[in-house]
Amino acid sequence: MSSDAPVPVSRDAVSGAAVPMPRTAVPLGISDPVEKARAELKAALAAIEVKANVPRRLAVSIDNGVEKARTFSRRNPVAAVAAVVAGAAAVGAAVWAFVRSYSR
Template sequence: MTNSEQQLPRTVVPGGIVDPVQSARAELKAALAAIEVKGNVPRRLEKASQRAAVKARAFADRNPVGAIAAAIGLAAVAGSLVWVIARALSR
């Protein structure tokens, strides 16, 4: 394997495969990897939450007052949402 082939994502079929059997296997392997990546919702949510946490930390470092205001705003929205749901269920 060359260095450029090692850097390819799992969902990419490497080029230069001449044998049709090897080509079909490589395509199947890439298709299964793509299905796993798309279908693994918990892993995708974990990665998205990690990206959001990194962005939130960077925002808080750049603008601490804005981060506090955003946290208060999110808490108010979450509290309001809980209140609306609780009120709707109690009726």
């Protein structure tokens, strides 16, 4: 299961154009039962890998969040600065409340 593997391609039924196929899909038109079973096993293992690879899913989610934050800050820089200040104030208040409750 290498990410360097070529992306499988299927043909669109209407236009005949090449359409990239996800790693977790089984190609249509396999008539040999052994090849079909191998393709299904490969797709199932790829689906398990995609679902169970938490660090990669987390990295993708973080990248998406960073991209959304950058887009938001480009569109509305004043609101982005206000959000950062509000976040910093919330973290500061939470730390202050924790230290205060711990010291009493």
